[in-house]
Amino acid sequence: MTALVVYESMYGSTRAVAEAVGEGLREGRVPVRVVEVGALTSGPEHGALPDDVTLLVVGGPTHAFGMSRESTRADAARDATEAGVVSTGPGVREWLDGLHLPERLPVAAFDTKVAKPMLPGSAAKAAAKRLRALGGRPVTPPHSFKVLGKTEGLVDGELDEARSWGKGLAVATALP
Numbered sequence: 001m002t003a004l005v006v007y008e009s010m011y012g013s014t015r016a017v018a019e020a021v022g023e024g025l026r027e028g029r030v031p032v033r034v035v036e037v038g039a040l041t042s043g044p045e046h047g048a049l050p051d052d053v054t055l056l057v058v059g060g061p062t063h064a065f066g067m068s069r070e071s072t073r074a075d076a077a078r079d080a081t082e083a084g085v086v087s088t089g090p091g092v093r094e095w096l097d098g099l100h101l102p103e104r105l106p107v108a109a110f111d112t113k114v115a116k117p118m119l120p121g122s123a124a125k126a127a128a129k130r131l132r133a134l135g136g137r138p139v140t141p142p143h144s145f146k147v148l149g150k151t152e153g154l155v156d157g158e159l160d161e162a163r164s165w166g167k168g169l170a171v172a173t174a175l176p
């Protein structure tokens with residue numbers, strides 16, 4: 001069993017969550033690779049998953065109530081510090097557009113979104129819907145990890161949550 005965690009991130013919070021989810025999976029004894037989505041959209045393998053992947057986990061920031069678009073990523077880049085943004089190319093939405101999944105591949109999705117009660121919209125829910133439409137089998141409901149604001153980073157404790165969520169994925173995937 002090998003898990004692939006694919007993430008998109010502008011300011012680094014979703015990347016940090018993806019790395020923590022990876023740690024949790026490893027704690028659950030699942031070998032894992034954590035990759036930025038651009039590594040999969042630029043190579044010759046675009047559209048196909050590596051053969052050894054038995055669990056696909058996808059994560060991105062919530063932008064404009066859903067998955068990012070080219071326009072929202074451009075907005076994000078304008079608000080970035082001199083260091084720039086993490087993901088500079090196509091996002092998870094565009095990657096999923098061209099993706100083929102093995103039938104019933106176990107899948108899961110997460111996002112980061114602002115910790116504000118009743119704020120609608122979730123990139124994770126949108127990604128999970130796309131993964132199901134591609135034939136994936138969700139192993140857990142989509143999950144949102146909370147940030148303090150657009151660029152202010154994660155709420156305290158969210159990286160621990162992400163490690164636990166990753167470990168939970170390892171357990172859920174081992175079940176028949």
Ligand SMILES: Cc1cc2nc3c(=O)[nH]c(=O)nc-3n(C[C@H](O)[C@H](O)[C@H](O)COP(=O)(O)O)c2cc1C
Binds near residue numbers: 061073119147150
């Ligand atoms: C253009 C733009 C639109 C956003 N729209 C939303 C939104 O609709 N809901 C929300 O909760 N957060 C929204 N945010 C905040 C992002 O969710 C936040 O920047 C992100 O979680 C930080 O993750 P990152 O550091 O990996 O980019 C938006 C941010 C940007 C830049």
